[in-house]
Amino acid sequence: MNMVALIQKKKDGKALQREEIQWIIDGYVAGSIPDYQISALLMAICFQGLDKEETFALTEAMRDSGDTIDLSPINGIKVDKHSTGGVGDKTTLVVAPLASACGVPVAKMSGRGLGFTGGTVDKMESIPGFRTTLEPSEFLAQVNAIGMAVIGQTAHITPADKKLYALRDVTATVDNFGLIASSIMSKKLAAGSDAIVLDVKVGDGAFMENLEDAVTLAKLMVEIGNSAGRRTVAAITEMGQPLGKAVGNSLEVIEAIETLKGNGPADITELALKLSGIMVYLGGKASSLEEGMEKTRAALTDGRGLSQLRRFIAAQGGNEAVVDDYSLFPQHTVEKKLTAETSGYVHRIEARCIGLASQHTGAGRATKEDTVDLSAGVYVHRKVGDAVQAGEVLATFYGNDEAKVDAAAAEASKAFTIGTDPVEAPKLIKEIIGLETEWN
Ligand code: URA
Numbered sequence: 001m002n003m004v005a006l007i008q009k010k011k012d013g014k015a016l017q018r019e020e021i022q023w024i025i026d027g028y029v030a031g032s033i034p035d036y037q038i039s040a041l042l043m044a045i046c047f048q049g050l051d052k053e054e055t056f057a058l059t060e061a062m063r064d065s066g067d068t069i070d071l072s073p074i075n076g077i078k079v080d081k082h083s084t085g086g087v088g089d090k091t092t093l094v095v096a097p098l099a100s101a102c103g104v105p106v107a108k109m110s111g112r113g114l115g116f117t118g119g120t121v122d123k124m125e126s127i128p129g130f131r132t133t134l135e136p137s138e139f140l141a142q143v144n145a146i147g148m149a150v151i152g153q154t155a156h157i158t159p160a161d162k163k164l165y166a167l168r169d170v171t172a173t174v175d176n177f178g179l180i181a182s183s184i185m186s187k188k189l190a191a192g193s194d195a196i197v198l199d200v201k202v203g204d205g206a207f208m209e210n211l212e213d214a215v216t217l218a219k220l221m222v223e224i225g226n227s228a229g230r231r232t233v234a235a236i237t238e239m240g241q242p243l244g245k246a247v248g249n250s251l252e253v254i255e256a257i258e259t260l261k262g263n264g265p266a267d268i269t270e271l272a273l274k275l276s277g278i279m280v281y282l283g284g285k286a287s288s289l290e291e292g293m294e295k296t297r298a299a300l301t302d303g304r305g306l307s308q309l310r311r312f313i314a315a316q317g318g319n320e321a322v323v324d325d326y327s328l329f330p331q332h333t334v335e336k337k338l339t340a341e342t343s344g345y346v347h348r349i350e351a352r353c354i355g356l357a358s359q360h361t362g363a364g365r366a367t368k369e370d371t372v373d374l375s376a377g378v379y380v381h382r383k384v385g386d387a388v389q390a391g392e393v394l395a396t397f398y399g400n401d402e403a404k405v406d407a408a409a410a411e412a413s414k415a416f417t418i419g420t421d422p423v424e425a426p427k428l429i430k431e432i433i434g435l436e437t438e439w440n
Helices: 003-011 018-030 035-050 052-063 093-103 122-124 136-146 157-169 179-191 211-227 251-260 264-283 289-301 304-315 352-361 403-412
Strands: 079-083 107-109 146-151 195-203 231-238 334-339 345-347 378-379 392-397 415-421 428-431
Touching: 003 018, 018 035, 018 052, 018 157, 035 157, 035 179, 035 345, 052 157, 052 179, 052 211, 079 093, 079 107, 079 179, 079 264, 093 107, 093 122, 093 146, 093 251, 093 264, 093 289, 093 304, 107 122, 107 136, 107 415, 122 146, 122 251, 136 146, 136 304, 146 304, 157 179, 179 211, 195 211, 195 264, 211 231, 211 428, 231 264, 231 378, 251 264, 251 378, 264 428, 289 304, 334 403, 345 352, 352 378, 352 392, 352 403, 392 403
Parallel strands: 079 195, 107 146, 195 231
Antiparallel strands: 231 428, 334 392, 345 415, 378 392
């Protein structure tokens, strides 16, 4: 095969064959096809698109470019949960304990934060002693012993996606449905769970800024998962404002703990119950979504979810006393407040802006190599729809560097819009896709 001819074919709007896609991915990972040719192909894909067959083939070629995890030694139907990324999204730390407390084994790999979005691995590392790397045998044994484990993605999963994603990032070729769907789903398929719940975020703090695009992406990912034999359901959820109130690593873990204690913000609580309810249903522990949600609500109310979080922290070497004593988390030394200039109602809180502010405090990274300040971040005191009086605190910024915290406050001052009329909070869960699919 000839790479120049394949680039030309895609540039002319023709579909690539499965074998051609496989050849390109194999050659790219092996180093025989250079970045500049893949860049040209990616740009042609952005203009001409990928059809479903091409998207399925690309997903499978990337899945098979590295290790695939065999979770068969774990008993039961393993269900994974994946968020397309947002600001303040700590749902994994609530959803995984709730689902596993209801008998669904959760064997999950998570990522780190980049840019204005956070990552579960960084959040977990704010727990003193917590290990985000486990040997494969330890990972499997832990899930069989306590029902859940969450680790960082291993280096050997989907190397093709790692290389491609890095290239897409610097060639303005991230925003294509087929490329995004195949990138996410190749990792999910390689990670080995039997069923997958996708949380597709929509809004200015997400990849997909409008509902139509989010639905298109969600449908494509559900089709990829189902056609690969993994029952897949997607929830389309609000990311126009941050999820919950805490943004930043230890702040978010504390909010997840509070949520499992029954004191969480309404949105994170509702989302966690819905997503874990879907997991319980897909995991065969409930005969409907409603029953799944009743079970996860019971696990929240009677404290089984919180007990499961304690067990999980201890199993991965973390100090489980953090659940009762938040002073054990890394501490900030600098704090600054942003207050409302006028009275009224919060009309808008731009999630992306709050995410950037959190990054400025030191909680996020601009490049993969940056280290993060685990104590830093933003706490949003008022959410969309809340009434506010002039002079009241809208957000607090935490960190260990005065200049960084000042920069964060300056960034976030653009995030809030206060209006005189009352407004409704935006609908949190917009749509659920794939629940109706027949499955045996
Ligand atoms: N997240 C991914 O893993 N890949 C993409 O292409 C976009 C978001």
